[in-house]
């Protein structure tokens with residue numbers, strides 16, 4: 358996957374996706390000693406950046422391939438994205454979700470007209486179930502991150518960041534399986550290698566951090582983070598290789614810091630961001646981000662959160 362793939366993806370999906378805003382945040386900047394800009398992919402169609410990758414993957418299919426239907430495995434946002442993109446292109450979609458997926462996400466997938474199959478709790482279990490459907494039904498599998506077309510679609514965010522902020526110094530990106538990070542890093546470093554790219558994970562779901570430090574893809578045994586979009590057992594083969602080559606560092610944040618960042622974004626920036634999307638701001642607020650006096654972009658990857666979840670976070674803060 359190259360910068361050229363990302364540029365082509367941008368043209369391919371332009372009519373389908375929102376070009377999201379890059380908003381300066383003086384408050385956050387003052388708190389962390391940088392010029393901070395928020396890339397609001399929580400305002401992307403379907404509520405998360407995953408719509409970009411899904412559109413690029415589905416629009417890259419041969420028509421007859423698409424007409425056999427698409428299937429994916431996802432904790433929610435990729436499922437919603439594939440379901441919505443498929444509906445717009447006139448393809449049918451099946452989405453395998455974990456049995457404990459948030460009801461809001463499942464309802465949204467079904468709302469786009471896709472069929473939902475609840476299966477297992479880990480990404481590996483869901484991937485197995487999805488490949489079974491590929492074998493039995495002849496559908497096309499759309500991987501949530503370890504697919505060049507998906508990564509290239511996510512990478513279009515990097516092109517928009519450089520357009521809006523040509524002298525950007527550093528970009529913080531949430532990591533689940535690493536597709537978003539790989540795409541964005543390929544775009545940014547392909548245009549200007551000096552831009553620093555930092556991945557951010559929850560310390561309780563840190564498979565990329567561990568894998569990079571071990572020098573090989575390393576599975577996690579236990580994942581218990583509030584950031585449900587980042588619950589990945591092991592980085593992708595492709596995403597790991599790209600991350601190894603292009604990522605400057607991976608920062609880890611604590612659970613309380615993620616929730617604090619989410620509430621900060623809601624109260625101060627008027628942005629509703631889900632826990633997975635708030636980890637980048639958590640890295641800035643907690644002081645984990647190592648640089649000062651730079652132009653820094655925090656990517657807010659999504660905004661899909663059930664309101665009762667939000668209520669729990671607010672209640673916990675009052676106690």
Ligand SMILES: *Cc1c(COP(=O)(O)O)cnc(C)c1O
Nearest residue numbers: 434533534535536537586658659
């Ligand atoms: C999927 C997702 C991520 C992680 O993206 P990967 O490509 O799996 O690394 C981050 N935030 C949100 C909101 C997501 O839905």
